[in-house]
Amino acid sequence: MFLAIDNVELAFEGVKALDGVSLDVPKGSLTAVIGPNGAGKTSLFNCISGVYKPTAGQVRLEGKNIAGQPPHETAAMGVARMFQNLALFDQMTVLENMLLGRHHRYETSWWNDIFFFGKTAKQEVAHREKVEEVIDFLHLERFRKTPVGILPYGILKRVELGRALCMEPELLLLDEPAAGLNQEETEDMARYMLDIKEELGITQILIEHELHFVLDLADNIAVLDFGSKIAEGPPAQIRQEPAVIEAYVGVGHGSV
Numbered sequence: 001m002f003l004a005i006d007n008v009e010l011a012f013e014g015v016k017a018l019d020g021v022s023l024d025v026p027k028g029s030l031t032a033v034i035g036p037n038g039a040g041k042t043s044l045f046n047c048i049s050g051v052y053k054p055t056a057g058q059v060r061l062e063g064k065n066i067a068g069q070p071p072h073e074t075a076a077m078g079v080a081r082m083f084q085n086l087a088l089f090d091q092m093t094v095l096e097n098m099l100l101g102r103h104h105r106y107e108t109s110w111w112n113d114i115f116f117f118g119k120t121a122k123q124e125v126a127h128r129e130k131v132e133e134v135i136d137f138l139h140l141e142r143f144r145k146t147p148v149g150i151l152p153y154g155i156l157k158r159v160e161l162g163r164a165l166c167m168e169p170e171l172l173l174l175d176e177p178a179a180g181l182n183q184e185e186t187e188d189m190a191r192y193m194l195d196i197k198e199e200l201g202i203t204q205i206l207i208e209h210e211l212h213f214v215l216d217l218a219d220n221i222a223v224l225d226f227g228s229k230i231a232e233g234p235p236a237q238i239r240q241e242p243a244v245i246e247a248y249v250g251v252g253h254g255s256v
């Protein structure tokens with residue numbers, strides 16, 4: 001299995017944020033983790049990316065247990081994260097922010113190379129080519145030289161996705177990518193996620209509040225509630241799941 005989350009438990013002073021959660025994520029798939037506030041979704045991401053060390057259980061990436069491994073080592077193994085609270089530098093342009101997304105791939109003094117000395121090292125040319133590819137892929141051409149601080153939120157979300165894609169990840173963790181977007185922007189975001197899967201073949205895990213956003217998108221949906229996985233399956237199955245119907249629309253309201 002590409003990513004195997006095995007009986008992961010995470011406790012904060014007696015409160016179990018995760019209580020024995022297991023989830024298999026096949027390579028190239030798009031998995032959604034949904035659930036209400038406080039269900040444990042962010043905690044699960046933090047256990048995958050290395051921000052938190054699970055109190056029990058394993059997170060195996062291509063067979064290697066990465067639970068408790070520092071985030072930079074996990075990132076170097078190809079795990080990138082798109083943050084809900086955007087991790088961008090306002091004064092820098094779209095292009096510069098995306099180049100920063102590649103810093104772990106610079107072999108030496110990446111900061112000096114890009115910003116102070118402007119060396120046209122082979123390395124930098126290759127990095128810029130990759131960034132331009134991502135800019136094209138996300139249709140951000142006309143914003144390349146714009147400081148991100150003046151861009152509207154919908155575009156910023158796309159730039160944040162681009163920053164993560166510039167890491168050339170094997171596994172992309174998306175934290176509520178549609179939060180705060182209008183209908184059209186939400187549809188665009190969903191389209192990009194399908195393109196990432198179909199054209200780039202990158203495995204994606206997506207945290208979402210809204211069941212409806214993921215029903216047409218995900219291959220597999222895991223539903224968390226109070227730190228436990230209460231249901232898992234393809235969208236058609238999740239729609240019919242009594243525990244999900246109860247959690248989302250109340251008992252006796254039919255399928256979602």
Ligand SMILES: Nc1ncnc2c1ncn2[C@@H]1O[C@H](COP(=O)(O)OP(=O)(O)OP(=O)(O)O)[C@@H](O)[C@H]1O
Binds near residue numbers: 036
């Ligand atoms: N650093 C922390 N210290 C103490 N408790 C925490 C910490 N982080 C999370 N928790 C608790 O763990 C539980 C799960 O929180 P988590 O943020 O993972 O849920 P979530 O599903 O991501 O919620 P939301 O949708 O609101 O982001 C909650 O009860 C939360 O209060």
